Amino acid sequence: MSRASYEAGHLAGRDALGQELLQGTDRPLDPNAPLLEINDLVTDFPLKGFRAKPFRALKGVSLDIRAGECVGLVGESGSGKTTLGRAVLGLAPVTAGSIRLKGQEIGNISAAVRRRVGRDVQVVFQDPYTSLNPAMTIEAILAEPLLTRKVPKAEARERVAHLLEEVRLPADAMHRLPKEFSGGQRQRIAIARALALSPELIICDEPVSALDLSTQARVLDLFKEIQERTGVAYLFITHDLDVVRHVSHRVAVMWKGEIVESGDTAQVTRDPQHPYTQRLWMAAPVADPAKQKIRREERRELLAAQAEAGEATLAFAA
Amino acid sequence: MSKQNNAPPTALKRLLRDPQAIVVISILVILGLAIIIGPLLSQFDPARTDLGSALAPMGENGHILGADSAGRDILTRLLFGGRNSILGALLAVSVAVGIGTTSGLIAGYFGKWFDTLSNNAASLLQAVPGMVILLAARSVIGPSMWWMMAIFGVLLSAGTFRLVRSTVHSVRNELYVDAARVSGLTDWRIIFKHVLRVVRGPVLIQAGFLMMIGLAIQAGIEILGLGDPGMISWGGMLSDAFARILVAPQLMLWPSVMLATFCLCLTLLANSLRDALDGTQRTSPATIRKVNREIRAEMAAEAAFYADNPIMMGEDELLHIEALKVGYAAPDGSITEIIHGIDLQVNRGEVVGLIGESGSGKTQTAFAAMRLLSEGGSILSGRVVWKGRDLSTVSEAEMSTIRGTEIAYIPQEPMSNLDPSFTIGYQLMEPMRHHLRISKKEARARALDLLRRVEITDPERVFKSYPHQVSGGMAQRVLIAASISCEPDLLIADEPTTALDVTVQAEILDLLRKVQAETGVGILMVTHNFGIVADLCDRVAVMQLGEIVERGDTVTMFKTHDHPYTKQLFSAILDPEEIREPYVAPSGAPSPAAASLVDTSLVEEAEGRLETKTVSKGASA
Numbered sequence: 001m002s003r004a005s006y007e008a009g010h011l012a013g014r015d016a017l018g019q020e021l022l023q024g025t026d027r028p029l030d031p032n033a034p035l036l037e038i039n040d041l042v043t044d045f046p047l048k049g050f051r052a053k054p055f056r057a058l059k060g061v062s063l064d065i066r067a068g069e070c071v072g073l074v075g076e077s078g079s080g081k082t083t084l085g086r087a088v089l090g091l092a093p094v095t096a097g098s099i100r101l102k103g104q105e106i107g108n109i110s111a112a113v114r115r116r117v118g119r120d121v122q123v124v125f126q127d128p129y130t131s132l133n134p135a136m137t138i139e140a141i142l143a144e145p146l147l148t149r150k151v152p153k154a155e156a157r158e159r160v161a162h163l164l165e166e167v168r169l170p171a172d173a174m175h176r177l178p179k180e181f182s183g184g185q186r187q188r189i190a191i192a193r194a195l196a197l198s199p200e201l202i203i204c205d206e207p208v209s210a211l212d213l214s215t216q217a218r219v220l221d222l223f224k225e226i227q228e229r230t231g232v233a234y235l236f237i238t239h240d241l242d243v244v245r246h247v248s249h250r251v252a253v254m255w256k257g258e259i260v261e262s263g264d265t266a267q268v269t270r271d272p273q274h275p276y277t278q279r280l281w282m283a284a285p286v287a288d289p290a291k292q293k294i295r296r297e298e299r300r301e302l303l304a305a306q307a308e309a310g311e312a313t314l315a316f317a318a
Numbered sequence: 319m320s321k322q323n324n325a326p327p328t329a330l331k332r333l334l335r336d337p338q339a340i341v342v343i344s345i346l347v348i349l350g351l352a353i354i355i356g357p358l359l360s361q362f363d364p365a366r367t368d369l370g371s372a373l374a375p376m377g378e379n380g381h382i383l384g385a386d387s388a389g390r391d392i393l394t395r396l397l398f399g400g401r402n403s404i405l406g407a408l409l410a411v412s413v414a415v416g417i418g419t420t421s422g423l424i425a426g427y428f429g430k431w432f433d434t435l436s437n438n439a440a441s442l443l444q445a446v447p448g449m450v451i452l453l454a455a456r457s458v459i460g461p462s463m464w465w466m467m468a469i470f471g472v473l474l475s476a477g478t479f480r481l482v483r484s485t486v487h488s489v490r491n492e493l494y495v496d497a498a499r500v501s502g503l504t505d506w507r508i509i510f511k512h513v514l515r516v517v518r519g520p521v522l523i524q525a526g527f528l529m530m531i532g533l534a535i536q537a538g539i540e541i542l543g544l545g546d547p548g549m550i551s552w553g554g555m556l557s558d559a560f561a562r563i564l565v566a567p568q569l570m571l572w573p574s575v576m577l578a579t580f581c582l583c584l585t586l587l588a589n590s591l592r593d594a595l596d597g598t599q600r601t602s603p604a605t606i607r608k609v610n611r612e613i614r615a616e617m618a619a620e621a622a623f624y625a626d627n628p629i630m631m632g633e634d635e636l637l638h639i640e641a642l643k644v645g646y647a648a649p650d651g652s653i654t655e656i657i658h659g660i661d662l663q664v665n666r667g668e669v670v671g672l673i674g675e676s677g678s679g680k681t682q683t684a685f686a687a688m689r690l691l692s693e694g695g696s697i698l699s700g701r702v703v704w705k706g707r708d709l710s711t712v713s714e715a716e717m718s719t720i721r722g723t724e725i726a727y728i729p730q731e732p733m734s735n736l737d738p739s740f741t742i743g744y745q746l747m748e749p750m751r752h753h754l755r756i757s758k759k760e761a762r763a764r765a766l767d768l769l770r771r772v773e774i775t776d777p778e779r780v781f782k783s784y785p786h787q788v789s790g791g792m793a794q795r796v797l798i799a800a801s802i803s804c805e806p807d808l809l810i811a812d813e814p815t816t817a818l819d820v821t822v823q824a825e826i827l828d829l830l831r832k833v834q835a836e837t838g839v840g841i842l843m844v845t846h847n848f849g850i851v852a853d854l855c856d857r858v859a860v861m862q863l864g865e866i867v868e869r870g871d872t873v874t875m876f877k878t879h880d881h882p883y884t885k886q887l888f889s890a891i892l893d894p895e896e897i898r899e900p901y902v903a904p905s906g907a908p909s910p911a912a913a914s915l916v917d918t919s920l921v922e923e924a925e926g927r928l929e930t931k932t933v934s935k936g937a938s939a
Contacts, residue, residue: 066901118502131494131497144503148501148504193497213675213848217889249899266897285824286894289852289873
């Protein structure tokens with residue numbers, strides 16, 4: 001499917017989705033503005049206990065994504081990268097700051113407004129085993145977002161067949177249950193569900209981390225291929241540097257609830273500026289014994305240099 | 319259709335395959351039909367007294383089960399009474415399930431003030447003694463069985479509420495519920511489509527038990543003489559019989575039989591239902607024993623051959639696995655072979671990588687080497703030789719000593735391998751005191767020294783900490799310390815860094831390298847990561863579907879590999895030099911003209927807006 005036909009389908013889909021959805025597009029269109037604009041986003045999670053100080057997961061994060069672009073978000077567990085994705089999806093609270101989609105604020109909106117706007121932002125989660133309801137057939141899973149928007153049944157069925165084709169699964173997968181599929185196939189189903197509403201942005205939260213090496217490469221290629229064909233934008237959250245290099249146009253590095261470095265992938269991965277990014281880059285082992293030996297030496301030198309420069313507390317944060 | 323054939327059986331099908339369930343359901347259906355249809359066919363009026371047949375024995379005057387003290391037909395009364403008893407119990411269950419499920423769903427899903435309120439209400443309901451409430455209600459409302467059962471239903475609803483609430487709590491955080499929310503489903507739709515499905519099973523099971531309690535309580539009220547005297551019920555019949563127990567004890571028999579049968583059947587049905595909904599088919603211990611006997615018989619000849627032909631181990635050879643086959647007993651008594659005859663050697667001071675994808679059998683190989691296969695698993699043929707001894711000939715006690723002092727294990731999930739209720743120091747000291755037979759003081763000194771050796775900066779603090787007080791990377795350091803505490807010859811590390819962050823992984827790999835260099839321990843490294851193999855391993859074996867397809871020296875393997883599967887794995891490694899180019903917006907990016915079109919659209923009607931959107935989209939495509 002070409003980009004133009006994706007958009008045609010997108011619009012036809014909107015037509016079919018009816019008046020209710022038209023209100024979803026009710027926003028000022030500034031073609032030069034980025035698709036997604038996050039400004040000084042702060043997210044607090046309340047902690048248990050009387051007058052406990054809340055936990056601040058995001059400490060003023062700013063990020064933007066243009067239509068059709070893939071922005072990689074790298075960081076370790078607890079860095080806040082997943083929270084950032086969930087905030088964009090409306091699944092995590094926005095304490096301060098703003099999240100704008102095509103100029104419209106989507107940070108602190110009511111559930112009803114979110115349902116209208118939300119179709120433009122979809123998600124692929126990390127765990128393909130718990131992100132699909134085990135009791136529903138693939139058809140029911142894929143049709144759910146369509147039926148909830150009052151797309152006629154016959155049309156939804158057609159769209160589901162088409163979606164399966166897009167993610168390279170056989171059409172008879174429709175009648176089966178998630179447990180009959182492997183991890184990689186399930187992740188394809190999750191991608192198909194994310195594409196069902198022809199969104200403009202998909203939040204990909206570690207979508208290949210749970211997959212085997214060879215499956216991972218194929219699913220990554222599918223992500224890229226779909227992007228090139230349809231022009232959908234990705235916020236690609238991952239801890240795997242090889243994955244992020246492979247799939248993203250730009251990279252943002254998160255550390256302790258803040259973005260410490262961002263830029264074009266080549267620049268950030270070849271010439272990292274922030275000490276944390278440098279350490280992160282050096283830490284991943286290279287799949288080549290000779291190169292890894294060199295990398296190990298470089299890492300040792302880097303750590304020594306950073307320790308000398310007074311970064312000792314950071315270097316041994318683990 | 320083929321999809322029907324390979325689809326696993328549904329809960330209903332599983333239920334109907336369970337002989338216990340079939341018997342129980344048949345009894346309930348027959349009794350149920352008798353209670354519904356029976357009274358219509360009976361020639362007797364259940365309430366008509368006939369002093370001529372008072373206390374008639376079975377079969378006399380057409381009274382099949384005899385007659386009671388007032389000459390009323392027992393069978394007819396039993397069937398009529400069954401209607402009331404069962405309907406009464408059903409009323410209680412419906413009220414309990416109705417209130418409990420609704421409030422549980424709302425409290426569990428939406429939480430907030432309703433959760434607090436309903437939770438306290440449930441505690442209150444559970445705290446008050448049910449019987450007292452029922453007695454109080456009776457004195458106010460009068461002896462109405464229906465009211466009593468409805469009130470009893472309210473009392474029971476607290477249990478259903480708690481069950482539903484906790485089930486909803488666990489489903490609510492499932493990713494598929496998040497996904498549904500993102501797809502734009504309303505909360506109510508999520509509750510009906512996703513949450514209710516999960517709640518259904520447990521509630522159904524509980525309803526079976528509640529029904530039983532309802533029947534029993536109702537009979538209890540009647541026996542106490544607090545029931546509705548104008549209504550026939552099993553409890554009422556028991557109450558009558560009780561009054562004449564010295565004259566005609568046989569009157570107790572039939573209502574008791576009916577009550578007992580129903581209660582027993584309901585309990586058994588609920589149990590079968592639970593098994594059916596649970597769905598996982600487990601291999602029964604009996605099947606496992608039978609399969610194991612067969613395997614032992616088959617392996618006897620092989621064992622004799624191995625005993626006659628011991629392996630001549632080289633000086634440096636530690637672990638020698640030869641033609642190893644591993645299988646698991648399936649529920650039907652057959653054996654599923656998962657490792658199909660592999661050879662693997664680990665020498666002293668050598669790091670051997672065992673690489674493969676999920677399901678390749680790499681972890682099972684490691685467990686087989688330690689004789690730690692989980693329930694139902696066993697070695698089907700081949701042998702595992704440790705320093706010249708065939709491990710299949712070693713007793714369980716000796717094996718336990720070997721595992722403690724000669725072979726150590728580093729798991730994937732550091733946190734789940736530390737006991738949360740003991741301090742780290744205690745968990746480090748215990749194995750040393752047991753295996754090395756040293757004093758507590760000595761063990762403590764050694765434990766602190768070990769923590770220092772795994773580069774923990776504040777060993778004293780970590781020693782006193784509980785597992786939840788340290789990070790994942792720290793926990794893995796502790797486990798590495800524990801693994802080398804009894805100076806083993808071999809470490810078996812199963813994906814030791816998979817659960818850790820990249821920077822922590824690098825530190826743990828450095829640590830393993832350092833420990834290896836210091837102690838000269840051999841390492842069998844089970845992993846799926848080629849970076850780790852490149853970093854640490856001297857030799858590597860590639861596993862696929864229970865077989866080792868290729869093996870060799872690490873440096874050579876990375877240069878040349880022949881097997882198609884190895885080639886496929888290597889080609890799947892993402893090239894770090896292959897970096898995606900910066901994004902270029904598609905040509906014909908929004909022109910000022912298009913922008914102005916869009917601007918004017920702002921004042922137009924909704925349809926018009928859609929049109930202009932088409933135009934601007936078309937221009938940018």
